[in-house]
Amino acid sequence: MPEALSLQPSSSPSEVQAIAKAAGRAAAAYAAVSGPDRARFLDRIAERLEELGDELLQTAHRETSLPLPRLQGERGRTCGQLRTFAELIRSETWRDVRIDPSDRDRKPLPKPDLRRTQVPLGPVAVFGASNFPLAFSVPGGDTASALAAGCPVVVKAHPAHPETSRLAADAILGAVADCGMPEGTFGVVWGGRETGEALVTDPNIYAVGFTGSLRGGRALFDLAARRERPIPVFAEMGSVNPVFAMPGAIAARAETLAKGYADSLTLGVGQFCTNPGVLIGLDGPEFEALLRAVAEHLQAATPGTMLYEAIHEAYVAGVQARREHPQLVAHCGGEGTAAALFSVSAKEFLAHPTLQEELFGPSAVAVRCQDADEMRAVADALEGQLTATVHFEPDDTEAVRTLLPSLVRMAGRVVANGFPTGVEVSPAMQHGGPYPATTDSRTTSVGTAAILRFVRPVAFQDFPLELLPEELRAE
């Protein structure tokens, strides 16, 4: 993490410890806050963020180079997430309540009354991402879902946008005060790797939410697994999000497909974890024409400014390495942050697993397959992904039916005739996937199901109704 970028001094180990301890002390009181009261708190955070007005957008723009309209959209999404979780927790139905009535006459033993609900895990450490200064940072999805679940949150702000983080943190702390939430319900720590390590190993922390690189996420996962009391790490580490273009789709709408693919690849200068970095098709003149059309669109796109220098340098170096790769054919790209397209035979793609690695930015590798079997072999060789996409027309249906189990095996979301960028915040969203896309494929970091990461079930046996949590008090 580029600590030098941050003007904010790093939190000392004792500061990290004190903030985690305050979160620990707040845990029981915050867990006892009612759903409607937690909902008002989340709504108030959204209001406070909106009240910051242009200051928040301009600060984020200055720190991230992201265009203002994009940041306006991201603020809308961030506040929308908070309000979505607020709405979710106004009723207790999200807790998967299960009630087994007693049967006192059962033989040989009477059956007890069992009632199961979900309780918060305890304080959660959240690691802000570089590419979403709001929606996946201090006031982002992990913070919203953990607070919704009833867990205090300590965020490690991303060093690339400290002022934005400070504004957002103050908004949340203001909402804590406005709504009378327990002191310690929210905290923020500053710094790089050492700060993060101190936070993840702190005994007051019970879970970790992270969005970032494979290297960073895996390091936190390893650290958390080695604790005396291991804790879960929900790390979303990105992927290459393969797009399969079936022959019928290329024949019917090559131009739309090419433009859609190029738009998705260059959206936000390719700095999305759902960026479609691999395009797979059947070798032949139709696929070659598609690649030519994609390259034309990429060349016509205006290169954007990347988030910060280290990302820019890594992208330039990565594109250069691809240009020098003996098996890759360069179709376009190579200057600065210009979008780049390469292609390779499936045989070589399968022989060189490093070609599967994510290059953060608007660069893609197209894979030419000899036939449907080889296309499926490529699908089966791909590692865990956030998304897998397939473009097809009715005459491709049987081929897709054969390919689909391989897509489901690799990905958390499979997309038909669309593009993976753009992640809905809704109940059916799954933003996750098998390793190395995430460290826990059984969870999502976007959508209302994200709240389930931060709770655990508890069964109450034979308790009188008056002592039960409200959601378990059915007669």
Add this chain to the structure above:
Amino acid sequence: MPEALSLQPSSSPSEVQAIAKAAGRAAAAYAAVSGPDRARFLDRIAERLEELGDELLQTAHRETSLPLPRLQGERGRTCGQLRTFAELIRSETWRDVRIDPSDRDRKPLPKPDLRRTQVPLGPVAVFGASNFPLAFSVPGGDTASALAAGCPVVVKAHPAHPETSRLAADAILGAVADCGMPEGTFGVVWGGRETGEALVTDPNIYAVGFTGSLRGGRALFDLAARRERPIPVFAEMGSVNPVFAMPGAIAARAETLAKGYADSLTLGVGQFCTNPGVLIGLDGPEFEALLRAVAEHLQAATPGTMLYEAIHEAYVAGVQARREHPQLVAHCGGEGTAAALFSVSAKEFLAHPTLQEELFGPSAVAVRCQDADEMRAVADALEGQLTATVHFEPDDTEAVRTLLPSLVRMAGRVVANGFPTGVEVSPAMQHGGPYPATTDSRTTSVGTAAILRFVRPVAFQDFPLELLPEELRAE
């Protein structure tokens, strides 16, 4: 693990690899088997186990020393579990299906159609337990829930009951053949630590179910976390299951309480993971009288035979160590497998965390507290537990209301006016708890929710109905 006990030769590393590979090859085909067909397969396993008749019970009795009536009950439970999961998967409602309809007119971007279901993780390694040769071993709960979820299973049979394991494994393999399930859907490997390590590190394995000791479970967890592709480990590692006796309960029914506690402690020679190993009350003549009554019941109980020699030796050594502990008062026990009761002041209990450690067998530590605050301090100092129990009468209600958050914090199941032994197999059961009771407090290993350990969500975006899994095909 006592390898010397087993007459069954250990599986070689290449045998383990071959069996895991067969499971890997079966994964896609088995995942595609319909719910009703998987249900018939589970039912057929239960039938096959029952068809083994007395042979299975006598073999288990010979290998484990468990009494025949207990084994008969355990067989009933094992077949009941299989049939409960069969019933669960006849419909697809367990998959937490979520459907977000599209909104093509939404601005600025149309909303896609999103449909989320759960798919199997892949082959699961199951480690049989020593104390339940059927219900938590080869044909046990982990096997039933993983097969129900659509995952092939490879069991490492516990070396303490190889013949029982062989009979059960043959029954399952017979059911695989009877029902035409894919070859490799079920496999079994034999041996001790090395066999287990080979299985957990095999690239074809995607999750681990384990019931046993903290040391064993943690070793598998560490191994799985260090894999290139880490996999989840669901290890249930037992606990001391504290029982809090409130003053009103002691005043109203000391004798029933004493008998109930002694019965629960000595059930199955104390060899249950829900064995109530710690009894907490307010110091004074009433609590002393309760302890005397418990000791009398324990002394009147006939000592049983423990599962095998290593467990017996560990119990005898553990009781001896407690007798020699300077802060413990011995109330009864000390000869062979006789039940043992010790007591200690809360102050000393809090000062000596090793007194919290589980001693497998019918031995308990009673903790004398000076007041309700100290009782709560003891509750707050207890590590993660499978269960926490409180006995109370109406006049204790406010004290229980104050204590209850501490019980919920520590345990997966809280029990009112009962005992923790006896774990229902039902939808609302939670058999799990914070570390060190388990390695994943967000899951259960008993009850129908156990199936959720072995699946992950997948969202389908904009797919035509005909290509969707059946449960997602709603218009």
